[in-house]
Amino acid sequence: MTVLLELKGVNKSFGALRVAQDVTFDLPEGQALGVIGPNGAGKSTLFNLIGGALPPSSGQIAFDGHDVTRTPASARCRAGVARSFQIPHPFVGMSVFENLLVASSFGESGHTDPEAAAAHILDITGLRHRANRHAGSLTLLERKRLELSRALATGPKLLLLDEIAGGLTEGECHDLVATIKDVQSTGVSIIWIEHIVHALMAVVDRLIVIDFGRIVADGDPATVMAQPEVQEIYMGISVEDAA
Template sequence: MTETPLLEVSNVTKRFGGLTANADVSLTVARGEILGLIGPNGAGKSTLFNAIAGAFPIDAGSIRFDGHDITSLPCPARCALGIARTFQVPRSFDSMSVVENVLVGALTRRPKTRAARHAAHEVLDFVGLGSRAEASAGELTPPEKRRLEMARALATEPKLMLLDEVMTGLTPSEAREGVELIRRVRDQGITVIMVEHVMEIVMPLIDRAVVLELGRVLAEGTPKEIVADPRVIAAYLGDRHRAA
């Protein structure tokens, strides 16, 4: 018997005025999978992320998560079910300490402050920010702020993590550390969907990719299938990826 997907996006359409950002998009995500959502700028990736996270209502279609129809649920309710996300531009409470930022996420599962703070410290150790726990979030470097966002999301104890360009702006060594962190997140039993433009990094990391173009699904498959697909090469990857 085939296991039910953790996430099912069915025929989702989202319009902004006369612009159709997502058009009849369907995809599934298996439990424990790392799925890459790729495509050129303006393909509709961030819109689809926001639709899954519940940032705005969709115009057509449905979204099911872990057996629940979440199409009409607001963000907090989706978080309670186990969906967490990061943002393309990291968001932090810069006047608060690093651990207090993560405490915000931990309190969603642990209403008692002492237990939530303990969980926050554990998550900071996991992402490599344990030594920065009492620093002001405003003092963190951009790569550290990306890890802080991941820590805050992980503190909500998600079943699904939506990672929006977490490798952007990282040095090669920082990117390698980021890849290892995402693998360790998956090893914790957390499913991952990631939007990423650094194909050399994302392709060896993901199990499967969905390619969007002009708001529609252009192709989906394993990384090997995607980089060899003539439609994807023409739309996005370019001949250097076909040669690779």
């Protein structure tokens, strides 16, 4: 299986504060990887390092066979790395369709027909019936769908999802999970940070746990969640209680 993303010994420090410590892992093409950890563990820092918003203090990041360690975020987006954010910030004065056209037309996605690409993405994400609505009038779930759609409109090979299920009801979360599964079926690789673990477990093939900027577990999701150290870090279950 071809490796799409590879991090080798990546570190990030702000003065004496180390927010990423020897982060090393790879992501094969087509895989959905989940990332969990307590608040302040370094999950958002990881996305900032992968997406290019932050340069690493040391280590190497490769994407699609190229060293992108010092490549800026804009160039990584053009190369195929897209990110959705926890709090959606669409162009509220534009329609849903126009929001996608901005990404598909100017994000250098490679779409030969940006309008057709935008319409297809709206079908995948369930927003076709809202295409002509102003983005500012959408519900939270619809804004989450639009955030996902805008990322997809750039034509990514790798999609970074940052707590996209946060703030949703149980039913809305279930609907969004179904949409993410549809996105995954198109062949896009996914890294998903999420606190709603049952949503994550319904999608991902693999799970990484981060604590204090370091990876403490990596593997099959059910196996990782059963580890006593993970239960203590993430769910507050002490090793003694688990025993």
